Amino acid sequence: MELPPPGTPLGRLSSLPDPGGREADWDGAPLFLVRRGRDVRCYVNICPHAGRALSLPDGRVFLHKGEHIICPVHGATFALLSGACTGGPAGDPLTAIPVRIEADDIFAV
Numbered sequence: 001m002e003l004p005p006p007g008t009p010l011g012r013l014s015s016l017p018d019p020g021g022r023e024a025d026w027d028g029a030p031l032f033l034v035r036r037g038r039d040v041r042c043y044v045n046i047c048p049h050a051g052r053a054l055s056l057p058d059g060r061v062f063l064h065k066g067e068h069i070i071c072p073v074h075g076a077t078f079a080l081l082s083g084a085c086t087g088g089p090a091g092d093p094l095t096a097i098p099v100r101i102e103a104d105d106i107f108a109v
Contacts, residue, residue: 001044002028003097004108010042010099011106019066019080023059026108031097032061033106034069034080040106042097043083047071049090054078069094 004010010024011033021034023045030045032055045053050073055061062070068077068086076088083094098109 003044004028004031006107006109008108009105010097010108012104013038013040013101013106014104016040019063021055021061021063021069023055023061033099034061034063036066036080038101039081040099040101041081041083042099042106042108043069043078044095044097046095047073047076047090048085048092048094049076049088050074054094 004026016035019036024031024033032045033042047054052073064070070077076090077086078094079086083096099106100109
């Protein structure tokens, strides 16, 4: 899977709900962004257990109490800021893509 090279624009901070998430603005691989305040993370949009997208069909990412990403297929949960599996059958963490924020823009590092 091709991951975004450093400097690739992935989205805008203002387009992410707080807390919340959505698919990233990059077509090279399935990615999503999640946000809580000024903390933003990017993950590969594939559940390590089911191999399916973690985003909903409309591109949003389902969060529980702004703390956990929830897989819509089988309910595995992942910590928003670390990607660690916190419950359910997945076990493995999400694959993270480091990001930086400049003004309102989010870039891969």
